[in-house]
Amino acid sequence: MSRLMESDPPDRVLTVPNLLSVVRLALIPVFIYALMVAHANGWAVAILMFSGASDWADGKIARTLNQSSRLGVLLDPAVDRLYMITVPVVLAFDGIVPWWFVATLLVRDGLLAACLPLLRSRGLSALPVTYIGKAATFALMSGFPLVLLGTWDALWSRVIGACGWGFLIWGLYAYLWAFALYAVQMTLVLRRMPKVAGGRA
Template identity: 75%
Template sequence: MDAETPDQRDRVLTVPNVLSVVRLVLIGVFVHLLLNEHAYALAVAVLMISGASDWADGKIARVMNQSSRLGELLDPAVDRLYMVVVPVSFAIAGIIPWWVIVVLIARDAVLAAMLPVLRSRGLSALPVTYIGKAATFALMSGFPLILLGQWDALWSHVIGAVGWGFLIWGIWMYLWSFALYVAQLGLVVRRMPKVSKAAR
């Protein structure tokens, strides 16, 4: 595969970026379907489409050599937005307890508070860990399954139980990845000197 040129890195209109924008729009569609229409089946479909497009945009970026600076910012930003909006919507609808929201948001808030420390060392972010990716996968798999568990039928209860298993597994890994990020931050603080503001 050929190396990307600077011009290619500055591209905006790429297939992965379009998919990320579609996912962003679908967040609003999901909230409307869940909270206003109570159309759980359609809301599940939106989550599944969003999950599939999330996988597809990364795959396409690698296979078709369509990585871009915008994509590197937009894709994780949409992921983080989903990780806030989806569980909050579930809690508002009374599907999951609010303590789940507190855990997820508190973890991300503490990570966000680390950014000034990283920037003082000339870094923009910590490397994404496999555990963090697995946690996001488990959580985003658990939410639609829990939603499918809202019908009064045996198949629904079974799927809902599987969804709760994914959710609990995802929360545990989310906290584990948080501990790993804190450890990484400690190494950065100890081993990397502060850089001047002009060099940032």
């Protein structure tokens, strides 16, 4: 439990990781327009590839260049959650991924969201992001563009699509595994941390 919550990061806004998170956030409506309205699948793939790579890069930069921040701790996982809702739902509407896959992701995120009031009652705003959770998000964000590339009528497309589904299946498994780890952390918080008046530390 001593390692559950780390010391607070600096209170700063203008960092490279935060900029990457803001760009990823701004690209969400662009992705929806590209795929659902303009039917520009190539641009949609490019947006997803950039988003997956930048999601990895912002964490790496934050650690390597000591650019972590309170805003980044909240913004990066929030943008990840938005992508994990928006991208599969849009792909399901386009018939690229099945709805059961989307429902599994949404139920998992919904259960995590339901835990927020309990965390706030202990003076916490969120649980620490785990490496398996980051790896799961990266696998899913890598798999979605590959599956989208698999929609072309060519052999190379079908091969890439199969690889994409490999990423998605592994990513879904890791996503559920990360949820189990969060459940353990949540149990420790509820058992070992007293309630805070007003839900604030």
